[in-house]
Amino acid sequence: MFQVSNAEIISSSVSTPLQEWLEARGFQFNPFTILEASADPRLQRYLIGHEAFSAVWGNWPAFAFAPAGGGKTALRAWVFQACWVGQETNRPFPIPYSVPYLQWEYALPSIDDHLNALLLEGARYLLLALAHRPHWFLRLDDNSRRLVRTVLEWNLPGPLNFFLEPLRESRSLHLLRADFPPAFLPPQVPEEAELIAFLNVLEETEGTNIVPGVLERWDGLIEVLHEVLSLPATYILLDGLDAVWETSSDPQMAVEYLSPLLPLARSWAARRIYLKAFLPAETRPILEKRAPSAFQSIQSVLLEWNPALLAEVVRRRVYVASNGAYGSLEPLATPNLRDIETILARQISPLPREMLVLTHDVLATCAQRGPEARITSEDVKTALHKYEDSRPEFAKI
Amino acid sequence: MELSTPIGSQAFELLNAENESWLADCFIPPSEMGALVGDRSVLVFGQPGSGKTALARALRERYAFTNDRLTWLVVDWRPRLLPVASPSTTSLTHHHVASVLEACGLALAEYLAHHVEAYLQIPDWAKKRLVWFLQHSASEISDVFGPLLEEVPPEGRTLLDQLLVEPIKDPPHAQAPDWMLSELVKGLKPFGLEGIWVLCDGLKSWAQADPERLNHNLTVILSTLSLFERSGLAFKMFLPAELENPLRRSGGVARRRLDVRHLNWNKQNLWQLVEIRLSLALRKDEFHLADLCNAPGWVKWLEWVGGNVPREWLDQVQPVYRYYIENRLERPVDEKTWRRLRRERPPRFWMDEHGRKATVGGREIDLGELSSDVYKMLRYLYQHSNELVTREELHFLVQRELGFIPRLGDRLYESPKDYGGALDTRIYRLRQAIEPDPAEPVLVRTLRGYGIKLVCRW
Structure with missing residues (x-):
């Protein structure tokens, strides 16, 4: 009764008209289904240029503000991937840090809470980095290796062996990579032999069972990154401040959660640790008022979009998903729909996520008429009507 | 099967x-x-x-x-x-x-x-x-x-x-x-x-x-x-x-x-849903709605009353199906029988006073268009669901909001001849609004000589 397929194009085991429509046009996947940037493994393939990047990328602390759906996570992923260009340690080390609300029980976090959570993420991303670039570790002397192992043991959320076992058994990185958001994975995995060599040497290296206090562990992590591995800087990529009801409904509370980190930004910068915070737009006026000196010393940028940029977001995705067969949706539409992407972009609040939703709705509407249907003005009208029903309050024009 | x-x-x-x-x-x-x-x-x-x-x-x-x-x-x-x-x-x-x-x-x-x-x-x-x-x-x-x-x-x-x-x-x-x-x-x-x-x-x-x-x-x-x-x-x-x-x-x-x-069901899905259940129940490879009942208004009735709610479609099929199997019929239920069955088991009725709407079977009805007189009457009937309500009650308690029913000779008394026409018009309008088939009401029933009753199945 149901078509079951394992094709990459579909995210479910039940085929839908849109999947058939895309397949009929040679699309390799639906580029409009993943609405959360961190979950998109292909994100960097279709990121488009945005001037906000230059404000965030560099050796300084930075705040990037945007409303929900405004591209904060995508920008953060872009910075992350920019750190991973090349094979060497000449780029900053990125630590994506999503505020771990569920890790903290019933109170606002202290500096130590943030540092503990950062150490945990730092160690996880350090293990991920070394597993992808074993030569960073293998070329170290014994003492340096011991330092690395020690920092991992101090800060990982369990014994090192707990994390190495699956790698050793599977002889690949896929189980480790599954622990991280797809957009925050280093490109290129090592050869199996290199991975095994890394695992063997890491296991042979002695660590320590004595776990010091949080500040010492923090110093240890930074020493390993900057001195032992010779990475030029560390970027702390903070996001997810509005990831629970308490903070999404009250930006004041969101700032409360962030505030322990603010006084650290300047002293961190002196140690080449740069806080890059990707924050909800509503927190900006509160931060300006609450911490004026911190705010002034930190470069800030508002992530803004216009119809031309949003149209480009769609075109780029179409190009990548169709393997270069189409540069826009125009060839898939009736002739009267010239520059369909801009037409759509003008109908919505200037937010990339909303642009993806509307485009998806247009294609899904068109696909209802069969795999060969062309996008019509009527499809756009119907999709807009449907989109209105789902438009979030903050995306109302 | x-x-x-x-x-x-x-x-x-x-x-x-x-x-x-x-x-x-x-x-x-x-x-x-x-x-x-x-x-x-x-x-x-x-x-x-x-x-x-x-x-x-x-x-x-x-x-x-x-x-x-x-x-x-x-x-x-x-x-x-x-x-x-x-x-x-x-x-x-x-x-x-x-x-x-x-x-x-x-x-x-x-x-x-x-x-x-x-x-x-x-x-x-x-x-x-x-x-x-x-x-x-x-x-x-x-x-x-x-x-x-x-x-x-x-x-x-x-x-x-x-x-x-x-x-x-x-x-x-x-x-x-x-x-x-x-x-x-x-x-x-x-x-x-x-x-x-x-x-x-x-x-x-x-x-x-x-x-x-x-x-x-x-x-x-x-x-x-x-x-x-x-x-x-x-x-x-x-x-x-x-x-x-x-x-x-x-x-x-x-x-x-x-x-x-x-959850949106289209008519085609709903037909299919009923017919596949009929086929299974009767152990037939195929069994169509028309095989169960051939009354001219039957399908239209199902579509109106069932709306896009599967349970209400099945609910309306239920008495016909039961009659069909209990009587071991080998031909479809006829129109006369179906009309009797639907009177005996009318669609479920709910009224949402807050939202000023009603639900008849699977169909939501906006009561915003009803005049306030008719709406008041419906509300009273709903509050007295399945009870006989006299025409006097509807006029003196609901329409005139007297709080009592005056007797012949009282200052406020009016003869049924004076208010009967207007009352009948309100009842007519109410039926037009909520009855699936106003010509043959199943919800707002008249008991001649006594009054009317709103039949509610919850």
């Missing part, structure tokens, strides 16, 4: 997905089905009888499988609601996340108890994660797992008894719940499972009893984004339609971490 369970005369009696063991045999997927499976979290809204529970069951019993192999571990979860005035939303979040973990632990335990051989063959790293999750999924292990241990096969019980207390070498020490869930998903992979579906259904009674509490609790849960960003973990929640607007404010919906779907 092979049935997993014989349904016979039961086919149209229960109309309650929880209790229809044969449901899988006659399930028709709605057009949204493709969007409900897979690893996206989704909220499905539907009015009563729209098939939410049937859909939840279909996900569990059919769509969680690929080629007969379980692909998704299905976890039944129902939030334990705390009062709106809870200590803080943070504690509320932790409370609900803890209950999700507990439900996942139970589902895992049940799965392992039925897959002992497979468990023994998975790698040690996966065993370690599953055992660790089991032991940390609930604060009171014996309370949570005790009842389950009584129900599982002996070899499963032996395994669980062992796993629940087994020391773990090199266990992880961080226990952030979202991290635990990721480790659980990883541990399930060697079984060939893609991940976990957390199914949530059956909140209707809360929606009726304390909608504010339900909204608040669900809003908090649905705003906890990290629950909906985990690869291999998807929530499938089936919710009463009236919750849709308030829940749109939640962070997860507004930020598109969860999809929102409405």
Whole structure:
């Protein structure tokens, strides 16, 4: 009764008209289904240029503000991937840090809470980095290796062996990579032999069972990154401040959660640790008022979009998903729909996520008429009507 | 036709997905089905009888499988609601996340108890994660797992008894719940499972009893984004339609971490749904609506009364089907009989005074267009559902709002001849508004010489 397929194009085991429509046009996947940037493994393939990047990328602390759906996570992923260009340690080390609300029980976090959570993420991303670039570790002397192992043991959320076992058994990185958001994975995995060599040497290296206090562990992590591995800087990529009801409904509370980190930004910068915070737009006026000196010393940028940029977001995705067969949706539409992407972009609040939703709705509407249907003005009208029903309050024009 | 369970005369009696063991045999997927499976979290809204529970069951019993192999571990979860005035939303979040973990632990335990051989063959790293999750999924292990241990096969019980207390070498020490869930998903992979579906259904009674509490609790849960960003973990929640607007404010919906779907059935699906059930019940390869009843207005009536609600279609077919089998008919039920049957079992009727609307069967009727006189009359009849209401009551108590019925000779008395015409006009307008077939009313009944009665089946 149901078509079951394992094709990459579909995210479910039940085929839908849109999947058939895309397949009929040679699309390799639906580029409009993943609405959360961190979950998109292909994100960097279709990121488009945005001037906000230059404000965030560099050796300084930075705040990037945007409303929900405004591209904060995508920008953060872009910075992350920019750190991973090349094979060497000449780029900053990125630590994506999503505020771990569920890790903290019933109170606002202290500096130590943030540092503990950062150490945990730092160690996880350090293990991920070394597993992808074993030569960073293998070329170290014994003492340096011991330092690395020690920092991992101090800060990982369990014994090192707990994390190495699956790698050793599977002889690949896929189980480790599954622990991280797809957009925050280093490109290129090592050869199996290199991975095994890394695992063997890491296991042979002695660590320590004595776990010091949080500040010492923090110093240890930074020493390993900057001195032992010779990475030029560390970027702390903070996001997810509005990831629970308490903070999404009250930006004041969101700032409360962030505030322990603010006084650290300047002293961190002196140690080449740069806080890059990707924050909800509503927190900006509160931060300006609450911490004026911190705010002034930190470069800030508002992530803004216009119809031309949003149209480009769609075109780029179409190009990548169709393997270069189409540069826009125009060839898939009736002739009267010239520059369909801009037409759509003008109908919505200037937010990339909303642009993806509307485009998806247009294609899904068109696909209802069969795999060969062309996008019509009527499809756009119907999709807009449907989109209105789902438009979030903050995306109302 | 092979049935997993014989349904016979039961086919149209229960109309309650929880209790229809044969449901899988006659399930028709709605057009949204493709969007409900897979690893996206989704909220499905539907009015009563729209098939939410049937859909939840279909996900569990059919769509969680690929080629007969379980692909998704299905976890039944129902939030334990705390009062709106809870200590803080943070504690509320932790409370609900803890209950999700507990439900996942139970589902895992049940799965392992039925897959002992497979468990023994998975790698040690996966065993370690599953055992660790089991032991940390609930604060009171014996309370949570005790009842389950009584129900599982002996070899499963032996395994669980062992796993629940087994020391773990090199266990992880961080226990952030979202991290635990990721480790659980990883541990399930060697079984060939893609991940976990957390199914949530059956909140209707809360929606009726304390909608504010339900909204608040669900809003908090649905705003906890990290629950909906985990690869291999998807929530499938089936919710009463009236919750849709308030829940749109939640962070997860507004930020598109969860999809929102409405259960919409088209006429074709509904026909199919009824006919496949008739075929199964009567053990025929094909059986059409016209084979059951050939009255000229029958299909139009079904479409009007059933609206887009499967249960109401089935409800209207029920008396005809029952008559058909009880009388061992070999030809369709005739028009005269059908008209009698529909009078005996009119569509269900509800009135929502707050929203100024009514529901007749599966059709919602906007009462905003009714004149205030007619609306007042309907409200009075509804308050006296299934009771005989005299014409005097309708005129003196409802229309003139006197508070009593004057007698002949009283100053306020009026003769029925003076108000009868206007009253009849109001009754006519009411029937035009709510009756499926105003020419032959089944809801607003006249008992000649006595008065009228609003027949309500709830």
